[in-house]
Amino acid sequence: MPTKTKSKIKITNKKVVQKKNLKEEVDVRTPDGGGWLYSDIVKDHFFNPRNFMQYGEEEKFKFNGIGRVGSPACGDEMVLWVQIDPKTEKISQCRWRTFGCGSAIASTSALSEMIVENSGMKIDEALKLKPQNILERLGGLPNRKVHCSVLGDKALQSAINDFFRNTAQHSRVQTAGAKVIDKELNVTDHDIEEAVLEGAQNLEDLQHKLKVGVFNKEVIPQLEDLLRFYNEKYYG
Amino acid sequence: MPLPKLKKVRDVYLDHAATTYVIPAVAKAMAPYIETNYANPSSLYRLGRINNGAINDARRTIAQGLxxxxxxxVFTAGGTESDNLAIFGVAKANADRGKHIVSIGIEHHAVLHSLRELKKDGYEITFVPVDGEGIVKVEDIVAAIRPDTILITVMFANNEVGTIEPIADIGRAILKYRQTNKTIYPYFHSDACQAAGYLDLDVEKLHVDLLTINGGKIYGPKGVGALYIRRGVKIRPMIWGGGQERAMRSGTENISGIVGFAKAFELAQTSREKEWKRVLEIAKYLWERVQKEIPKVRLNGPPFGVNRLPNNVNITFMDVEGEAMLLYLDEYGIMASTGSACTSTSLEPSHVITGMGLPYEYAHGSMRFTFGKRNTKADVDYLMKVFPEIVRVLREISPVVLEEGKKHAKIHQR
Known part of the structure; x- marks a missing residue:
């Protein structure tokens, strides 16, 4: 009941310090319309993306690992190029390109900053990066944006795996969350999907790209199945 | 990034298919019914009778237009409710006669999701495919009719790509089917929310039995609409209560909304031919400039002309994602919309673009600009000051290069 007598307890406008709780939906829209769907950090990364591969830079940029995740059919796609120092195992440089919404672009940009700052992240550490780490860096994302747009950790893992393959360290290839097809080379169904996205249409293309099934002939039927599946999925 | 800096940023509204502002003539007509004439139209005293009269006047205006x-x-609380009433009302009232409904896949969600809901109750839905421009063939609709078909629902004009469906032809074909087969089924419903500002809605010329219209797309208030129900159509109410709207839609009438809606509808119908010509010029101008100034673009939907709403420009910008474009445009005060999954609550890309047989990638990169009363070519000039550069920048950071002209776009790595 509204009364005219003023309460003796004075309520001051406290500055609310928001605790970062990533399970809670982050939506920084304000009722006056002046706010933004994304946090200021996200906005900054979106409008001023760091370390992306500029036109004409592809030829010059030296890298020893490349990772690609997603596909435009599902909405987001990302390519990450990394230069890893084989001695120190630190990521000295990286470049990226992302097809996707504001949060996808911002999250890749944030990741690229995280892995090269302070003279570069060690790859063992980089492999432990989780989407949550990128989210924290960004100050959160709207809930429904999280699963689709934070692909950075997967692209990074894929790029480091590529580095392992390029440096003949097949045993170190990480295969978490994927089905291993070729045990000797640690090639997974994800790798085959990526190869198809990169244009592999037949077994020869696949063997050329991944060296898969060259020594280990019994995996060939499985490879052909996956080739057919992914080719139909994307180009059918 | 080196995006153009503008001396003056202003609001440019290019999203009239989402909703429109209320124009002064409509607001003026509504004003008395908000503060002064507040009475319940069902009340017997003078003020109530005045409002009852106002609703009847509004009803006459709408009826005349149709x-x-x-x-x-029957007045409802908007286009969605009218669609729901038409579909559920006919389905429930005629279930003993049949449980089959025919529609097309590029309908508004108000229709699609209502039909999906009916499926759970054992109704069968046939979605007739549309062509690459979103147009359905009359003979395909007729071919889909079965002895147990009770309803056919096809939108008049599509909200995303502006496709105008051949409603009068479909209506005539259904009439012929009924005559040949000596039946009163199937009934024919059309959602004309997007069409009301630009097309003739004479229900006798269209041969429709049910027609949905609303206020929020024709410079009238939101949250008010109407359903035309031909005399003799068997339909059951979906909302029960005090028996308003001849018990077809109970609830105290939204008097100011109904008065405003009728005014807006009257104005929209009298100015539709003039407005068609005016906005078509602006729409064509935008598409011409986009083609000249931005590479790798594609107009979704029919070419400009009789098969397309004159205010709709829906373009796919290859290799770029729609939400990212929207956010950049928003920085310049430009308001438009996209068929990308990222902006939809379902995270599904536009069912209209994919429903026309185009790959997902085309939906993700699609942008819809819809013009209206307050737009001029100067708004296009303003947009084109920044848009080519926005697309260029987003393409630079995109790893995707689509090959145009294929059913399923091929992706190349740059």
């Missing part, structure tokens, strides 16, 4: 009698008009 070329019908006032008793066929």
């Amino acid at each position: 070329g019908t009698m006032p008793d066929t008009i």
